[in-house]
Amino acid sequence: MTHEECRDELALAALGLLDAADASAVGDHVAGCGECSRELAALRETAAALTWVAAPAEPPSAMRERLLAAARSSSPPPGRAEVAKLRRRPRTGTFAGGLAIAAAVAGLVLVDLRLSNRLVEVESELSRVRERSDFLSSPEVATSPLAGTSSAPSARGKVVLHRDSGRTMLICSSLPQAPDGKAYQLWFVGEGHPYPGPVFRPDPRGRVVLDDRVPPESRAATRFAVTLEPARGTAAPTGETILAGGER
Amino acid sequence: MTAREKTACSDKDLLRQIAAGDERSLGELYDRHAAILLGLVLRILRSRSEAEDVLQETFLQIWRRAADFDEHRGQPFSWMALLARSRALDRVRALEVRERVALEARREPTEAAVDLVDHAAAGETGRIVRQALQRIPDSQREVLLLAYFDGLTQSEIAARLARPLGTVKTQARAGLAKLRELLQR
Numbered sequence: 297m298t299h300e301e302c303r304d305e306l307a308l309a310a311l312g313l314l315d316a317a318d319a320s321a322v323g324d325h326v327a328g329c330g331e332c333s334r335e336l337a338a339l340r341e342t343a344a345a346l347t348w349v350a351a352p353a354e355p356p357s358a359m360r361e362r363l364l365a366a367a368r369s370s371s372p373p374p375g376r377a378e379v380a381k382l383r384r385r386p387r388t389g390t391f392a393g394g395l396a397i398a399a400a401v402a403g404l405v406l407v408d409l410r411l412s413n414r415l416v417e418v419e420s421e422l423s424r425v426r427e428r429s430d431f432l433s434s435p436e437v438a439t440s441p442l443a444g445t446s447s448a449p450s451a452r453g454k455v456v457l458h459r460d461s462g463r464t465m466l467i468c469s470s471l472p473q474a475p476d477g478k479a480y481q482l483w484f485v486g487e488g489h490p491y492p493g494p495v496f497r498p499d500p501r502g503r504v505v506l507d508d509r510v511p512p513e514s515r516a517a518t519r520f521a522v523t524l525e526p527a528r529g530t531a532a533p534t535g536e537t538i539l540a541g542g543e544r
Numbered sequence: 545m546t547a548r549e550k551t552a553c554s555d556k557d558l559l560r561q562i563a564a565g566d567e568r569s570l571g572e573l574y575d576r577h578a579a580i581l582l583g584l585v586l587r588i589l590r591s592r593s594e595a596e597d598v599l600q601e602t603f604l605q606i607w608r609r610a611a612d613f614d615e616h617r618g619q620p621f622s623w624m625a626l627l628a629r630s631r632a633l634d635r636v637r638a639l640e641v642r643e644r645v646a647l648e649a650r651r652e653p654t655e656a657a658v659d660l661v662d663h664a665a666a667g668e669t670g671r672i673v674r675q676a677l678q679r680i681p682d683s684q685r686e687v688l689l690l691a692y693f694d695g696l697t698q699s700e701i702a703a704r705l706a707r708p709l710g711t712v713k714t715q716a717r718a719g720l721a722k723l724r725e726l727l728q729r
Contacts, residue, residue: 307717307721311716312691312695313691313697313698337618340618341619343720344618344619344621346688346693347580347583347621347625347629347692348670348673348674349587349673349674349689349692350580350583350587351583351587352582352583352670355578355579355582355599359578359600360574360578362600363570363574363600363604364567367567367570370604370608423600424597427593463592507591508591508592
């Protein structure tokens, strides 16, 4: 890729619009061209400003502590772990022996890093499970059981709604598979008006676990229904009702 | 560290201290940027729990990779936003089909009607960026936002908006150049 060709692609690269081949050609040129490299950095700064179009969202208060705990358990950062371990390398012994030990130590460092990365993943998964279970058992949520209609008599479900935040979990079992081009949609019914909720399909065993945040108008709902709708969802229910229920 | 010294610490200083294993600096960086980064990944993922997950992973990645931050290649905020955005887009791609159907359905309405209303919490920077975007032609703004928040390639955007590929490229270049100019004023 020539310098001129590359300049034309820089804005597209900064926005992540290029396919892998073009992105790599741009990368190759930029690596050896100071001018393009500075221009790409400046365009990336501009692209990153788009972040501010998003509305900031306050993370849950427990998250900070969870993060620091996870950081502590994955500590020290990899760079330092390697230095610490390599320092312990014995200085005596034959050259070949030294190499073998060095290789073994390097292998151990690698295993150690893999394990610590895996640990972080497991911890992150565990904290998600814990967080969901706290949510489901919190006294501040309203739980509404849903029963299958005559279209799906064995289907069962429940909606767990936290009215202040709008966080909603929908859990269903024995839901029939949605036909091609169709999906299920959850409705929040308040004062006789149904507000549209998420669209979803069950897993192959008919189960559903959705975790979502709904807009304020849906949060006062006391009745809920799941209907069969076109796969993209609709603004008002059009299909057959599969599950329905309300607060106990 | 006194409160005064703490506020004087730039994001670059914090990243240097994090690279040296200073946990308190990670907490400080989190306090400064967690809300806007959560806003970013939430806009991409449209699911609070997925977004919170990605936010936590992003900060852990910052913890592990702070030493990789190169100040000659950009500002700390852009680097962190890039990490968060890539993780969120990876997560969207990895979502099972059933979840993706729900996600797409939730995306649809906001995509066309780009909300540029002021969010009080976004503060001064948010206001400046949104005002700048309002001065960019709709067709260009649409391309910028589809690229940034949906992670679509230029061909995918062309298909989605039913515009020729060349037009999409031109609009992306012009939109980004205009945004840069407006933000530099």
